[in-house]
Amino acid sequence: MRSGDDPGGQQAPLTERGARTRERVIAAAREVFEERGFLETRVAHITRHAKVAYGSFYTYFPSKEAVFLEVADRLFEDMTDHDLVPATGPSPAARVRRTNRAYYEAYRRNAKMMAIIEQVATFNEEFQEMRRKHRAVSWGRSAKAIARWQKAGIVPSDIDPEMAARALTAMVDHSLYLWLVQGDDDSHTERLLDTLDALSVRALGLPT
Template sequence: MIVKSDPLTARGRRTRAALVQAGREAFDEHGYEAVRVDDVCARARVSHGTFYTYFDSKEALFREVAAAVVGEMFTASLVGPAVPDDPYSRIEAANRLYLRAWAANSRLIRMLEQAAAAEEGFRDLLLELREVFVRRGAEGLRRLQEQGLADPALDPRLTAVMLGGMVEHFAHVWLDLGEQADERTAVDLLTTLWARAIGLTQASTTSPVEGE
C-alpha cells in the first residue's frame, strides 16, 4: 500500500520520485530480496523516517517501481504515425519495439514474475499490468476483424493473451537466456507467426522493403 500524502508539495513529489528511482536502481542491481529500505534511503539521500512518509513497506515501493516499468514498456512499444498504415507493418513495428523495451527492463520484469509466484498480491499486480498489453492486442485484432482482414472466428482476448505470451516468452529466451538470433530475423519470424495466426489476409499486407 502506498501511504497517502495529499496534497504533495513540489518538494514532496521530488522526494517521492527520488525514492522510486533509488528503489528501481537498487532492485535492478541487487534483486528484490537483497534490498533493504535503508539501502533505498541511502541512494535517495533521505532519512529512514522520510521513506515511511511515502511508502509503508519495501513491497509498496516495489509495486510502484513495477508499475512504472510496465508503463514505460507500454509507451515505448506504441506504434507511431511514422509506421506505414498497413497491418503487417504495424505488427512488425510493435514486435520490434516490444523486444527493445524488454531488453531495457527484463531484470525487473522477471523479478516481478518471481514475486508473483510467491505472493498473491504481486500476482494480482502482474495480471493487472499485463492487462494493458492484452487489451491493446485484443482491440487491434477486433478492428482487423471488423475490416475483414483477420479471421472472424478468433476470440480477440484469448488470441491476444496467447500471441502476446509467445512474444514475451521469446523475449525472455532470446534476451535473458541467450538464444542466438539477430533482431531482424527475430522480428520477421515473430511477425510472420502472428500474421498467420490471426489469418491476416494477403491483400492487407505489404512485403517488407529489403534493407529497411
C-alpha cells in the same frame, strides 16, 4: 501527484520538494532492486542510495513492497504502452512488425527489472494481481483491434479475437523474456524478431 503514505496509513500531501524526493526514492529503489534483487534489498539500502534519511522513506511508502509495486507499475506502463495490434499504420502487417519492435526495445530497456519481477511474481499475490491487470489492458486493446479487422474482412472470422490476442501476447512476451533475461544468443535478435513478426502475421491471416 499522489500523496505519500506514512507507516500508520495517514495521507500526507506532498510539497514540490517532497515530490522530488519521492521520485528520487523510486529511482534509487529500482537501481537497488536491479543490483541486489528483491529479497536481498532492505529499506536502508534504498535510502542510502537515494541519499535520504531512513525515516524519510516512510513519508512516501509504508514498506519495501510498496515501493517495489510503484516501480513495477511504472515499468508495466512503459512495457504495455504499445498495442500488439495498433489501430493505425501503413498496413496491418506493418503495424504488427512495428509494434513487435517497439515492445522489444521496451523489454530491452527493462530487462534487468523484468528478471526481478519474474522472481517476485512467484510469491507476491498483490503484485500478481497488478501484473494481470496490466496484461489484460494490453491484450484487451489488441483483441479490439483484431475484432475491427474481422469486421473489415482482413482477419478470418473464425479466429477468437481475445484468445488470439492472449496467445500472441504470451508468445512475444515469453520469447523476449528467454532472449533478454535468460541470455540467449543476441547475435540472432533480428532472426527472432522476424520470426515473431511472421508468426503473428500468419496467425491472424493478414495480407503481407
